[in-house]
Amino acid sequence: MKISYNFKDSNLLKQALTHPSHKSCNKNPSYERLEFLGDKILGAIIAKYIYIKFQHSPEGHLSLMHSNLVSSEAINKVANKVSIGEFIIMDKGEENSGGRKNANNIENVMEALIGAVFLDGGYQESEKFVLDLWEGTFSRDDMMHKNPKSLLQEIVQKSGKSIPTYEVTKKSGPSHESIFEVCVTAQDIGSAHADGNSIKEAECNAALKLIEKLNLK
Structure with a gap:
């Protein structure tokens, strides 16, 4: 997995990659709490990004772009660029049932990674991390495409x-x-x-x- 951030606390990275199925076997923290945090941080970063980038767009267009950029489809598109599924820590049952390609798992881990970067390096580092992945991935048409x-x-x-x-x-x-x-x-x-x-x-x-x-x- 090639990401533009080096963790100071490797335990945060491990937690972000840990599926709840593995937690139940090993009693290690899973990504669930970090996912919650990362979802909120992602929303704030994308809101700031489109507010600055599209200065003449009305509020309705900004809302549609924001919702598209933080949608499950968008998060999976970004996460698959860095092959996150290959690095999820899960039990054999989850893996054998296709857990590494499960869109929900991939989305959850991507959001957890954002939360982990925020805790490890602060807002500026998490903003850089997100924009490195999101910028250049979506055109304005992509942002506005969904009904x-x-x-x-x-x-x-x-x-x-x-x-x-x-x-x-x-x-x-x-x-x-x-x-x-x-x-x-x-x-x-x-x-x-x-x-x-x-x-x-x-x-x-x-x-x-x-x-x-x-x-x-």
């Missing part, structure tokens, strides 16, 4: 919640120029209203508004 509805569903399901629901709450204007208002609701997360010239457009706008709310938390 807000699909992206919101991924975010919500990652939290273990039910898929978002959409409801048309208002229709106004003549039939050939109707304006639709839609409310999207995500279980235990919140809701958002938006309008559009079609139900589909209104749903996408509502999903984007809810993503913006989530990114501000």
Whole structure:
């Protein structure tokens, strides 16, 4: 695994690479707590990066770019560049069941590594570590490619919640120029209203508004 950071505390690196299956056998810390920390650090680093890089982009575009860059798909893309799966410490059962190629494992370890770098070297080192991996990997089109509805569903399901629901709450204007208002609701997360010239457009706008709310938390 070739990464642009040398750990002072090798135990942090080992913990970041340790799958919970190995913890249960050896009572060593797994990546779970570091994953939690790394997820938050990654979000902050990417938010700062796109805020500075895309100075003329509106908030909605920044929210969509941010959500795409910290999505499971993006994290796996970056992690696979440095072959993280090959270095995960796991028990034989997990390995035999395809654990080294499991997208969830790879994402968790990538986030844990970010958390470990933060604890070992501070924010500046973790920022450098993330940007070395993320910069040049994604074009602006990559950052904007995912439909807000699909992206919101991924975010919500990652939290273990039910898929978002959409409801048309208002229709106004003549039939050939109707304006639709839609409310999207995500279980235990919140809701958002938006309008559009079609139900589909209104749903996408509502999903984007809810993503913006989530990114501000």
